Amino acid sequence: MTPSKYENDELIFLSEDSHSNKPDITGVWNVLVVDDDEEIHSVTRLALSDLVVNDKTLHFIHAYSGTEALKIIEEMGSSIAIILLDVVMEADDAGLTVAKIMREEMKIMEPRIILRTGQPGYAPEEQVIKDYDINDYKTKTELTRSKLVTTIIASLRSYQQILSINQSRLGLQKIIASAANLMEEHSVKSFCEGVVTQISSLIGLEAGGVVCAKAGSVLDVDDDGVYVLGAAGEFAPYINEKLENVHNARIVKFVGCCLQLKEHVFEKEFTVLYLNSSGYEAAVYLQIGKEISTIDQQLLEVFLSSISIGYENVNLFHQLRTAAFKDWLTKLPNRSEFINMLDDCCTPKNRGQNSVVALIDINHFADINDGLGQDAGNSTLLAVTKRLEENFLDKVKMGRIGSDVFGLIGEEFFVNPQTLNEIFVTPFKAGEHTLPLSASFGFYRLDGKSQSGINILKHSNIALNKAKKNLNTNFEYYAPEMEEETTWRLEMIRQLAMDFEAKKLQLWYQPQVDLVTEKIVGMEALLRWPTSDGGFVSPVVFVPLAEYSGLIIDIGIWVLEESCRKLSALSEQGHKGLRMAVNISMPQFRDPSFIDTVKNIIIKYGVEPDRIELEITESVVMDEPQIVIEALQELKLFGVKVAIDDFGTGFSSMSYLQQLPLDRLKVDRSFVNEIKPGQAAFIAETIVTLGNKLGLSTIAEGVEKREQASYMLKLGCDEAQGYLFAKPMPYEQLLEFLAAQDT
Numbered sequence: 001m002t003p004s005k006y007e008n009d010e011l012i013f014l015s016e017d018s019h020s021n022k023p024d025i026t027g028v029w030n031v032l033v034v035d036d037d038e039e040i041h042s043v044t045r046l047a048l049s050d051l052v053v054n055d056k057t058l059h060f061i062h063a064y065s066g067t068e069a070l071k072i073i074e075e076m077g078s079s080i081a082i083i084l085l086d087v088v089m090e091a092d093d094a095g096l097t098v099a100k101i102m103r104e105e106m107k108i109m110e111p112r113i114i115l116r117t118g119q120p121g122y123a124p125e126e127q128v129i130k131d132y133d134i135n136d137y138k139t140k141t142e143l144t145r146s147k148l149v150t151t152i153i154a155s156l157r158s159y160q161q162i163l164s165i166n167q168s169r170l171g172l173q174k175i176i177a178s179a180a181n182l183m184e185e186h187s188v189k190s191f192c193e194g195v196v197t198q199i200s201s202l203i204g205l206e207a208g209g210v211v212c213a214k215a216g217s218v219l220d221v222d223d224d225g226v227y228v229l230g231a232a233g234e235f236a237p238y239i240n241e242k243l244e245n246v247h248n249a250r251i252v253k254f255v256g257c258c259l260q261l262k263e264h265v266f267e268k269e270f271t272v273l274y275l276n277s278s279g280y281e282a283a284v285y286l287q288i289g290k291e292i293s294t295i296d297q298q299l300l301e302v303f304l305s306s307i308s309i310g311y312e313n314v315n316l317f318h319q320l321r322t323a324a325f326k327d328w329l330t331k332l333p334n335r336s337e338f339i340n341m342l343d344d345c346c347t348p349k350n351r352g353q354n355s356v357v358a359l360i361d362i363n364h365f366a367d368i369n370d371g372l373g374q375d376a377g378n379s380t381l382l383a384v385t386k387r388l389e390e391n392f393l394d395k396v397k398m399g400r401i402g403s404d405v406f407g408l409i410g411e412e413f414f415v416n417p418q419t420l421n422e423i424f425v426t427p428f429k430a431g432e433h434t435l436p437l438s439a440s441f442g443f444y445r446l447d448g449k450s451q452s453g454i455n456i457l458k459h460s461n462i463a464l465n466k467a468k469k470n471l472n473t474n475f476e477y478y479a480p481e482m483e484e485e486t487t488w489r490l491e492m493i494r495q496l497a498m499d500f501e502a503k504k505l506q507l508w509y510q511p512q513v514d515l516v517t518e519k520i521v522g523m524e525a526l527l528r529w530p531t532s533d534g535g536f537v538s539p540v541v542f543v544p545l546a547e548y549s550g551l552i553i554d555i556g557i558w559v560l561e562e563s564c565r566k567l568s569a570l571s572e573q574g575h576k577g578l579r580m581a582v583n584i585s586m587p588q589f590r591d592p593s594f595i596d597t598v599k600n601i602i603i604k605y606g607v608e609p610d611r612i613e614l615e616i617t618e619s620v621v622m623d624e625p626q627i628v629i630e631a632l633q634e635l636k637l638f639g640v641k642v643a644i645d646d647f648g649t650g651f652s653s654m655s656y657l658q659q660l661p662l663d664r665l666k667v668d669r670s671f672v673n674e675i676k677p678g679q680a681a682f683i684a685e686t687i688v689t690l691g692n693k694l695g696l697s698t699i700a701e702g703v704e705k706r707e708q709a710s711y712m713l714k715l716g717c718d719e720a721q722g723y724l725f726a727k728p729m730p731y732e733q734l735l736e737f738l739a740a741q742d743t
Contacts, residue, residue: 035116213259330385346451357460395414513725523734524581524615629660684712
C-alpha cells in the first residue's frame with residue numbers, strides 16, 4: 001500500500017542552498033504529513049486544502065515512514081511549520097523516535113509536532129506529553145476536520161512565535177558579535193568601514209555604502225563640511241572626500257537630509273541610517289536594492305543603539321590620538337609621532353632608502369614671543385610650517401619637535417643646507433608683522449642600519465647643538481666623534497658632581513703683591529679638581545662644565561664660604577689686612593639668592609666686607625649686563641670690592657664699564673707676556689692708563705720675569721701676581737709662605 005518515495009504532486013524540491021535552517025518566506029506554511037497509511041494523507045489534504053492562516057495557505061509534504069520523515073526534516077529544517085506525525089509505522093514507536101532524533105540530535109526546535117495514533121495503547125498520552133516536545137497528541141478518530149483545523153491554527157501560532165523569538169535571538173547574537181568587532185576598532189576610518197560591513201552582514205547583503213559626518217567633530221579639517229569617513233564596495237574610492245565630491249546625487253541629497261532631519265531614511269532601493277551619541281553624528285548610506293523588512297528595521301534600530309557609544313568612543317580615541325601624536329598648533333606630527341616615523345624609516349622595507357633627517361631650530365625665537373607676544377610667535381610658527389609644506393609638498397615628511405624646532409625626513413636632494421637656507425631668505429608674514437628669520441640645522445644621514453627612532457633623533461640633536469655653537473656656518477652633519485664628545489662631557493659632569501659631593505675639590509691660593517714693596521696684599525682663591533692619578537683637571541675644562549650643568553652655583557657657594565673661613569683663620573693667626581679674590585660666573589648672578597648668600601657668608605665668618613673681592617670677566621658683564629650691574633651695585637654698598645678679570649680680552653663697552661662699581665682692573669697675562677726688552681707693550685700700557693684715569697687700581701696677572709714686573713711698575717701698575725712671586729698653593733703651604741715672608 002505504500003506509494004513511491006515523496007509521492008506528492010504538489011511537492012517542490014528545494015535546492016541544496018535552500019535546505020538550511022533559514023525559515024521559508026515564500027508565502028505558504030509547510031506541513032509535513034508522516035503516516036504509513038495513504039488514506040490518512042488524502043483525508044488530511046482534503047480536510048485542510050482550503051485553510052488560510054495569516055494570508056498563507058498550507059503546503060503539504062508527505063512521508064510514509066519515520067526514516068523518510070527524518071530525511072525530509074534534515075533537508076528542510078525549521079522551514080517546516082507543522083509535522084502531523086503517526087506514532088506506529090515501521091516500528092511501534094517510529095513516530096516517537098522521529099520526534100526524539102529531531103529535537104535531541106538534529107537540534108531542530110521550531111517545527112510544531114502533532115502526534116496521531118490509531119493505537120493509543122502503544123504510547124500513553126500523559127507520558128508522551130511529559131517526555132517529548134510536542135503540541136498535541138490525538139487519536140486519529142478524535143481528529144474531526146473542526147478539531148484538526150483548530151489544532152493546526154494553534155500550532156501555527158506557536159510556530160510563528162517561536163520563529164520570531166529565534167530570529168530575534170539570532171539577530172541579537174549578530175548584533176553583539178558585530179558590535180564587539182567594531183569596538184575593537186580604534187581609527188575612525190576602520191570603524192566606519194566596519195559599520196557598513198556589519199550592517200550589510202546583519203541584513204544579509206553584500207557590503208556596499210558610505211558613512212559620512214561633519215568634519216568638525218572627527219577630522220582635522222578647519223571647515224565644517226560633510227566628509228566620507230568610511231566606505232565599502234563600489235564606494236571605497238570616496239574615503240576622506242567631501243560629500244559634495246561624491247559622484248552620486250542620491251547619496252549627496254539623502255545623506256544631507258538625514259543629517260539635517262536627524263532621522264533614518266528608508267526607501268526601496270537604499271536606506272540612510274542616522275547615528276548619534278553625545279553630539280557625534282554620522283549618516284550611514286546603504287545601497288540595498290530592496291525594501292528592508294520590519295524585523296530587519298527593528299534589528300538595525302537595536303544595532304545602531306549598540307554602536308552609537310562605539311562611534312562616540314572611537315571619535316574620543318581619535319581625539320586622544322591626535323592630542324598624543326599631533327602638534328596642536330601646526331597640525332604636524334609631534335615629537336612622539338616623528339620618532340615613530342623615524343622608526344618606520346629603519347624597518348627592513350625602508351632601510352635601503354638614502355634619506356636624511358634634519359632638525360631646524362629658529363634662531364632667537366624667544367625674542368619674538370617676549371617682544372611681540374605669544375600670538376605673534378604662534379603666527380610665526382604657522383608661517384614657517386606653511387612655507388615648509390609649500391616647498392616640499394609631499395616629497396618630505398615633517399613634524400614639530402619642540403617649541404621652535406621642526407624635523408624633516410627626506411632624500412638628500414631635498415633635505416640639505418642649501419635648500420633649507422633658501423627657505424629662510426625671504427621674510428615671513430606673521431599676522432601684522434613681517435619678520436626676517438634665520439635658523440640652525442642639524443643633519444643626520446640614515447646609513448641603512450637598524451636603529452631606533454629615538455637614537456636617530458638624538459644624533460640629529462647633537463648635530464643641531466653643534467651647529468648652534470658654530471660661528472662659521474649654521475649647520476652641521478652628525479659625526480660619531482660629536483657623540484663621543486657629548487658622552488665625555490656628560491661623564492665629566494657626573495664625576496664632578498660626585499667628587500664635589502665627596503668633598504674632593506680643593507681650594508688653592510695664589511698670593512698677590514704690591515709691586516713697590518713686593519709685600520703680600522692678598523690672595524686669589526683658585527679651584528682645583530684632583531684626579532685619581534695625582535694630577536688635576538684644568539679649570540679651563542671643568543669650569544664651563546660646571547656652568548653648563550648648574551653645579552657652579554653650589555660650588556661657588558662652597559668656594560666663597562671656604563675663602564671666608566680661611567681668611568678669618570689667617571686673621572686669627574696674625575695675618576691681618578689681607579684680601580681674598582673670588583671668581584664669580586654668570587649662573588651665580590642669575591641665582592635669585594646670590595646677593596643674600598654673599599652677605600650671609602661674609603657675616604657668618606666675621607670677615608670685613610672690603611676684604612672680599614669678587615672677580616668677574618668682561619664676557620659675564622656683556623652676557624646680561626643689567627643683572628650683573630644691579631647685583632654688584634648692591635654688594636658694593638655692603639662693602640665688597642669688585643674687579644674685572646682678564647681685562648682687554650673681551651668686547652668691552654665703555655658705557656657698561658662706567659656703570660660697574662669697580663675697584664680694580666686685572667691686566668690679562670697675554671698682555672703681560674708681550675713685555676720684552678726694548679719693546680713697548682701698548683695694550684698693557686693702555687689698560688693701566690685707563691685704570692688710572694678711572695681712579696681704579698690695576699693688577700698684572702701672569703708675571704713670571706723680573707723685567708715684566710719692572711715694566712709694569714714703570715707704567716704705574718699697582719699690584720701683580722704670578723710665578724715670579726708665588727705659585728698657587730694649598731692652605732697649609734700658604735701659611736708657611738706667609739710665615740717666611742714675615743721673618
